[in-house]
Amino acid sequence: MAKIDLSNISHTYNPSDSNPTYALNPFSMTWENGKRYAILGPSGCGKTTMLNIVSGLVKPSKGKILFDEKDVTNLITEERNIAQVFQFPVIYNTMTVYDNLAFPLKCRDFSKEKIEERVKSVSDTLRLSSFLNLPARKLTADQKQLISLGRGLVREDVAGVLMDEPLTVIDPDLKFRLRRNLKEINEQYKTTLVYVTHDQNEAMTFADNIIVMDQGEIVQVGLPKDLFERPKTTFVGYFIGSPAMNIFESEVSSEYSVKINNVEIKTNSNLSKIKDKNVKLGIRSEFINVTEKEGQNTIKASLTRVEDFGNFKLLTANMGDFVIKSKVDRELPISNGDINLYIPPEKCCVYDKEKLI
Amino acid sequence: MHKIYTFLKYTFITLWTVFIVAPFLWAISTSFKDFQSVNSKVTYIPWLDFEPTLEGWRVLVKSPARGGVDIVEPYFNSIFVTCTASLISIILGTLAAYALSRFTFKAGFVRNNDITFFFISQRIMPPIVLSIPFFIFLSTIGLLDSLLGLVVVYIVLLMPIAVWIMVDFFNRVPKELDETALIDGCNPYQAFYKVVLPNSIPGLIVAGMFCIIFGWIDFFFAFILTFTEVQLLPVKVVALNSSITPWWSLSASALISVAPLIIVAFVVERYLSKGNLSGALK
Numbered sequence: 001m002a003k004i005d006l007s008n009i010s011h012t013y014n015p016s017d018s019n020p021t022y023a024l025n026p027f028s029m030t031w032e033n034g035k036r037y038a039i040l041g042p043s044g045c046g047k048t049t050m051l052n053i054v055s056g057l058v059k060p061s062k063g064k065i066l067f068d069e070k071d072v073t074n075l076i077t078e079e080r081n082i083a084q085v086f087q088f089p090v091i092y093n094t095m096t097v098y099d100n101l102a103f104p105l106k107c108r109d110f111s112k113e114k115i116e117e118r119v120k121s122v123s124d125t126l127r128l129s130s131f132l133n134l135p136a137r138k139l140t141a142d143q144k145q146l147i148s149l150g151r152g153l154v155r156e157d158v159a160g161v162l163m164d165e166p167l168t169v170i171d172p173d174l175k176f177r178l179r180r181n182l183k184e185i186n187e188q189y190k191t192t193l194v195y196v197t198h199d200q201n202e203a204m205t206f207a208d209n210i211i212v213m214d215q216g217e218i219v220q221v222g223l224p225k226d227l228f229e230r231p232k233t234t235f236v237g238y239f240i241g242s243p244a245m246n247i248f249e250s251e252v253s254s255e256y257s258v259k260i261n262n263v264e265i266k267t268n269s270n271l272s273k274i275k276d277k278n279v280k281l282g283i284r285s286e287f288i289n290v291t292e293k294e295g296q297n298t299i300k301a302s303l304t305r306v307e308d309f310g311n312f313k314l315l316t317a318n319m320g321d322f323v324i325k326s327k328v329d330r331e332l333p334i335s336n337g338d339i340n341l342y343i344p345p346e347k348c349c350v351y352d353k354e355k356l357i
Numbered sequence: 358m359h360k361i362y363t364f365l366k367y368t369f370i371t372l373w374t375v376f377i378v379a380p381f382l383w384a385i386s387t388s389f390k391d392f393q394s395v396n397s398k399v400t401y402i403p404w405l406d407f408e409p410t411l412e413g414w415r416v417l418v419k420s421p422a423r424g425g426v427d428i429v430e431p432y433f434n435s436i437f438v439t440c441t442a443s444l445i446s447i448i449l450g451t452l453a454a455y456a457l458s459r460f461t462f463k464a465g466f467v468r469n470n471d472i473t474f475f476f477i478s479q480r481i482m483p484p485i486v487l488s489i490p491f492f493i494f495l496s497t498i499g500l501l502d503s504l505l506g507l508v509v510v511y512i513v514l515l516m517p518i519a520v521w522i523m524v525d526f527f528n529r530v531p532k533e534l535d536e537t538a539l540i541d542g543c544n545p546y547q548a549f550y551k552v553v554l555p556n557s558i559p560g561l562i563v564a565g566m567f568c569i570i571f572g573w574i575d576f577f578f579a580f581i582l583t584f585t586e587v588q589l590l591p592v593k594v595v596a597l598n599s600s601i602t603p604w605w606s607l608s609a610s611a612l613i614s615v616a617p618l619i620i621v622a623f624v625v626e627r628y629l630s631k632g633n634l635s636g637a638l639k
Contacts, residue, residue, distance in 0.1 A: 057536050077539040090537045094555040107542030151541060 009063035034190035038207035089144035413605030442511030450519025458527035526560030
């Protein structure tokens with residue numbers, strides 16, 4: 001349980017090169033005590049490197065890490081009192097399930113009673129109680145991953161629990177329950193949880209705060225709602241949400257409006273300070289509505305595809321070279337041919353050089 | 358088609374078994390024969406074809422003064438040298454292999470793989486190349502014709518095997534296992550002996566088996582580095598041969614020199630088939 005500060009951290013795996021490539025570009029961030037964070041990003045964006053830096057498995061090329069204001073940059077993993085769970089189950093094959101769960105406590109010389117109590121509590125939460133005396137290697141892959149998770153949760157006093165896509169090997173039903181369990185554990189013990197994932201749904205449902213990363217860069221930190229409604233870069237717009245955000249090449253036409261394919265779209269962003277006239281307009285497919293009447297902010301497009309997802313319909317329409325996707329209620333009657341789509345100005349995001357204005 | 362396949366399979370296995378077992382049967386029956394039964398007509402079955410005798414075996418334990426050849430002392434010498442050298446090789450080799458598998462070494466153009474190859478290359482070289490250097494080395498430090506000298510030489514011979522097998526083994530133990538141990542609160546040494554080593558028992562057993570086999574059967578160095586004080590079993594067995602070949606005692610000594618390896622093989626096989634070694638990873 002600690003506040004974790006990352007200050008001006010950057011990391012490269014080839015520091016001796018004259019032109020090193022950075023796995024993590026310089027950044028600073030604070031993880032508040034007792035909160036849940038999700039680090040979200042595509043493979044190879046530096047998520048795991050960031051976790052390894054916090055746990056001490058990797059020493060950052062530059063910068064400092066503070067746990068509750070105490071500098072731990074030069075401390076080895078063992079001295080940091082942190083828990084980390086990897087993507088694939090790592091268990092001690094030669095030990096029983098009980099010994100596996102007890103190992104982190106034994107290493108730190110907890111009393112026998114305390115160990116027993118903690119192991120019992122964790123194994124109850126993870127439903128491992130009936131396996132405690134079995135050799136750990138006899139369990140199935142997802143049970144093994146539960147052991148890994150249990151070892152991460154068994155110490156109450158850890159600075160934080162870092163999880164690197166821990167639920168990849170676990171089946172969906174159990175996944176859902178475990179995520180809820182993790183939330184409960186977090187609320188009960190006020191453990192700082194950091195959860196790395198590339199699955200946006202997992203991140204959205206789990207975390208208070210989501211950190212979106214791309215190519216070694218932190219592109220946005222925020223609440224799920226912010227990421228969804230106001231993505232700070234076009235990358236976040238593409239990466240979060242299903243389908244991805246509609247993004248159109250457009251031109252600034254007046255102080256508050258842009259032109260797509262000669263149709264004027266009003267926005268709520270002040271565009272007067274933009275030097276380059278070419279900007280991008282982003283709008284979530286959820287916010288685009290089908291209307292009967294033509295008018296302001298309404299574009300005419302020809303419908304090319306209707307996909308029924310059961311709980312909603314996804315319309316794909318073309319306007320010139322532009323492809324527009326719109327999520328609509330599945331009960332809505334859709335006629336083939338041309339449709340009118342209304343783009344609400346308050347939901348428009350304008351991007352200048354891929355950054356939100 | 359299936360029947361032909363089964364037939365061929367069993368034929369082959371039978372032939373192979375005969376090929377393996379026949380020399381043993383031959384040696385066992387010969388070891389109970391006397392001069393007469395070996396050198397006259399071909400005989401197979403004891404009591405019917407020939408009268409069995411324990412003379413071939415007795416000679417082996419009798420002292421030379423009473424007309425025997427006494428292989429008991431060389432036998433224990435061999436056990437001592439093989440076990441000591443294997444144990445030390447395994448300990449040093451395992452540590453070296455762990456370092457080579459987990460840390461990155463750089464010295465000029467030399468990298469981890471080059472160091473591993475350097476170890477293995479010791480076995481590529483024909484042993485005769487080393488005979489003179491070893492001889493001079495041992496005579497300089499005064500260990501020629503001694504058990505300790507042999508142990509030193511055998512460590513040189515066996516450690517590459519241990520390093521080679523263990524590097525490969527450790528490379529297949531996921532790095533996350535060590536990292537998890539560190540996170541759980543072990544220091545790097547504890548992570549090695551509390552977590553990585555118990556997980557590596559299969560590798561250790563295989564490496565140990567190879568060391569014991571190669572140590573036990575070595576004739577060359579045992580022959581050139583010892584004279585009268587100390588003798589190892591292979592040398593003693595070969596020395597049994599004289600103008601009249603004593604087939605009976607040669608067979609008996611061959612059998613008892615193979616015995617320890619057969620026992621090792623059986624124990625390891627039992628251990629393997631019980632599943633104690635399988636599925637150690639992932």
